[in-house]
Amino acid sequence: MASSRNLNRFWEWGRKIICVGRNYTDHAKELKNAVPTEPVLFLKPPSAYVTEGSSIMVPFYSHNLHHEVELGVVIGKGGTAIPQNAAMDHVAGYALCLDMTARDVQDECKTKGLPWTLAKAFNTSCPVSEFIPKEKIADPGNVKVWLKVNGQLRQEGNTSQMIFSIPFLISYISEIITLEEGDLILTGTPKGVSSVQVHDELQAGIEGIVSMKFRVDRPQ
């Protein structure tokens, strides 16, 4: 059934942002985390979205904000307990995303056994590119993502390195959390995460598909 709203601006729908952590072995290892045997999940609220032209804000309580470049999957058709072999029918398209992370706060949360909300879910913690229609990425399990800070390459990875594939993630997540049209799944970051400073310029891309730029700022 045709939708009355346009997924080209999916971030305006106010739907869920479901993030997968530790989905690349090389990133799990760089932060000295165990390689997971099941997906690690956390959420960001829709207020985390920021699009090009607006800045990423360093939260006032953090002194170590990290970038994590990730492929995002935009859900076009909702569902619960979606079988893996039907999962791709539920995808409308993609977006390049940054999972901005207050690493100092996350480290403290890990030590204290507390949830990651303050580290992951603050305003502007989810910069996104324009919507990329599904047809533009023939194989989302084999695209190169990269991120530069002030022109210097920091992250480069291929989605073929993901531990859990996109169909597996859609199936796994939808058994626990019903997926709805307009939801976004962040599929995890490859290695190379590092600190950003106020006034830095972040540039990120999916090779041959999209690129985007954001500046880092601090609220007055």
Ligand SMILES: O=C([O-])CC(=O)C(=O)O
């Ligand atoms: O904070 C982390 O390292 C977990 C995560 O989001 C990722 O692996 O993309």
Ligand SMILES: [Mg+2]
């Ligand atoms: Mg992440």
